[in-house]
Amino acid sequence: MRVWLRIFFVGGLISFRALFSWIRPSVYIPTLLLGPTTQILFFAYLGRTAHLKSDSWFVVGNAVQSASLAALFGMGFAIDGERWTQTLSAVLATPANRAALFLGRALPVLANAAVTASTGFVGGALLLGFRTPWSQVLPLALLLVLASFACTGLGMLVGAIGLRTRDVPIIANLTMAVLLIFCGVNIPLDKLPGWMSAVAEGLPMTHAIAASRRVADGASLGTVGTEMFVELGLGAAYLAVGFLLLRWFEQEGRRLGTLDRA
Amino acid sequence: MIQGARVFWVGFVLHFKNLSVSPFMMVTAAAWPLVYATLAFLMFRATHQAPSLLYAALGAAVMGIWSTTATSAGGAIQQQRWWGILELLVAAPARLILVLAPITVAIAGIGIYSIASTLLWGRLLFGVPFHVEHPLLFAIAIPAAVLSIGLLGLVLASAFVLYRSASNLSQALEYPVWLITGMLIPLSLLPGWVSPIAWSLAPTWGMRAVRRAALGGDVGTPLLLCAVLSVVYTLLAMLLLHHFERLARERATLSLT
Numbered sequence: 038m039r040v041w042l043r044i045f046f047v048g049g050l051i052s053f054r055a056l057f058s059w060i061r062p063s064v065y066i067p068t069l070l071l072g073p074t075t076q077i078l079f080f081a082y083l084g085r086t087a088h089l090k091s092d093s094w095f096v097v098g099n100a101v102q103s104a105s106l107a108a109l110f111g112m113g114f115a116i117d118g119e120r121w122t123q124t125l126s127a128v129l130a131t132p133a134n135r136a137a138l139f140l141g142r143a144l145p146v147l148a149n150a151a152v153t154a155s156t157g158f159v160g161g162a163l164l165l166g167f168r169t170p171w172s173q174v175l176p177l178a179l180l181l182v183l184a185s186f187a188c189t190g191l192g193m194l195v196g197a198i199g200l201r202t203r204d205v206p207i208i209a210n211l212t213m214a215v216l217l218i219f220c221g222v223n224i225p226l227d228k229l230p231g232w233m234s235a236v237a238e239g240l241p242m243t244h245a246i247a248a249s250r251r252v253a254d255g256a257s258l259g260t261v262g263t264e265m266f267v268e269l270g271l272g273a274a275y276l277a278v279g280f281l282l283l284r285w286f287e288q289e290g291r292r293l294g295t296l297d298r299a
Numbered sequence: 300m301i302q303g304a305r306v307f308w309v310g311f312v313l314h315f316k317n318l319s320v321s322p323f324m325m326v327t328a329a330a331w332p333l334v335y336a337t338l339a340f341l342m343f344r345a346t347h348q349a350p351s352l353l354y355a356a357l358g359a360a361v362m363g364i365w366s367t368t369a370t371s372a373g374g375a376i377q378q379q380r381w382w383g384i385l386e387l388l389v390a391a392p393a394r395l396i397l398v399l400a401p402i403t404v405a406i407a408g409i410g411i412y413s414i415a416s417t418l419l420w421g422r423l424l425f426g427v428p429f430h431v432e433h434p435l436l437f438a439i440a441i442p443a444a445v446l447s448i449g450l451l452g453l454v455l456a457s458a459f460v461l462y463r464s465a466s467n468l469s470q471a472l473e474y475p476v477w478l479i480t481g482m483l484i485p486l487s488l489l490p491g492w493v494s495p496i497a498w499s500l501a502p503t504w505g506m507r508a509v510r511r512a513a514l515g516g517d518v519g520t521p522l523l524l525c526a527v528l529s530v531v532y533t534l535l536a537m538l539l540l541h542h543f544e545r546l547a548r549e550r551a552t553l554s555l556t
Contacts, residue, residue, distance in 0.1 A: 064467040067467060067468055067470075067471035068467050068470065068471055072474070076474055078474070078478055079484075082488055083339070085488055086349060086350065086483065086484050087345065087348070087349040088346050088348040089342055089345055089346055206323060207326050210331065211330070214331070217338065223338055224338065224341045224345065225345070228345040229341065
């Protein structure tokens with residue numbers, strides 16, 4: 038158990054620090070900390086152009102959605118980065134418990150995604166006058182962690198696909214695009230075609246964003262319990278499917294000798 | 300002069316073909332703008348007070364040109380360095396700007412795919428009517444926008460060349476430039492102090508030229524300003540490149556990242 042925890046925490050942290058060139062301040066600040074704010078400003082003004090919703094509506098939606106940038110790319114590169122640094126075979130040759138190995142890599146990604154998303158709220162407050170009662174800050178933070186968890190689960194799936202293809206950035210980008218369009222980030226679900234809002238129900242973010250909007254308006258966490266439960270379930274399901282795919286692709290890669298050839 | 304034009308054109312064609320077979324660049328150029336086009340179509344369609352869908356389609360198309368530029372032009376020189384050919388390019392007898400400008404203009408040039416894909420997407424999925432008011436001016440406005448935006452990319456590439464994180468810094472400019480150059484959001488909605496910044500950016504005038512050629516209005520002024528800004532960007536890039544080349548030679552750091 039001690040070894041499991043060491044691989045989970047220490048291994049995950051070392052992997053995070055080693056694989057991501059964007060944790061340098063010169064990259065981290067413009068990309069991950071300022072990025073959500075510029076996205077929020079763009080969509081809030083686009084919303085004003087279309088006379089669609091209030092600035093606060095766009096601040097909450099885009100701030101929560103911006104967790105997907107760090108989560109999808111973070112988990113994608115957690116696998117793909119090993120190939121680029123030519124350490125993938127060595128990592129997969131170790132007898133380490135795979136759950137500790139891969140889930141440990143997900144934890145720093147999840148924390149980073151939540152931090153990234155929170156900067157969107159700060160940017161929205163400073164530049165667009167977004168306000169929520171102080172009593173709602175902690176519940177909102179909890180919802181951000183929940184959204185980051187669900188998105189990290191989806192990121193695990195992207196990372197798993199990274200074992201079979203070299204185009205992780207493309208897959209992560211397209212997945213992020215799907216979340217941006219479908220999840221009610223910038224378009225109310227009732228304004229989407231029926232099939233799109235049906236798909237949105239099965240995606241991470243949809244329920245976290247809906248819950249966050251209500252909480253930002255003053256609702257208590259208890260009133261959004263269903264949304265939180267569904268988001269948690271979706272995150273766990275994506276994480277489990279991603280992990281199982283990783284194991285399967287790893288075994289296939291070993292059998293066919295294609296781990297570094299993908 | 301003719302020799303310089305030939306170096307530029309051959310370089311442009313070579314890099315355009317090269318970029319056209321890159322899956323990442325093609326997704327950025329042809330698929331990613333569809334995301335913003337779809338968002339704009341759905342947002343504008345949801346209310347009756349929004350601009351027309353053709354307005355949105357043209358905006359999303361030019362956003363694609365800036366996307367490819369912001370994503371790749373900032374790190375264009377760094378890319379040559381990683382490929383190990385920067386020394387060869389600098390040592391070539393042709394002027395450095397004639398070797399590097401085709402790269403960033405080609406990067407903006409593959410934004411042509413975004414115009415084609417966005418307009419087709421709008422027509423097929425959202426029934427956006429595609430009626431161009433001045434077809435000839437429209438055909439002139441697109442290359443003028445591409446050239447001026449590509450040369451702005453050259454300024455970015457030259458300015459960021461000493462930074463390892465050039466590509467990321469350049470990418471961070473994607474949303475801000477979309478926001479302030481009137482691609483989907485009218486400048487009148489933004490604070491007054493934004494306008495002078497927008498006027499100094501080629502995407503503002505490129506967008507205006509393309510949109511007015513399609514929807515009607517004065518195309519001459521934005522086209523002229525695209526040309527003026529192209530000259531200004533070229534001079535600025537020459538200055539920056541001269542400075543960078545001198546520093547790199549003095550410090551022997553040309554191939555270092």
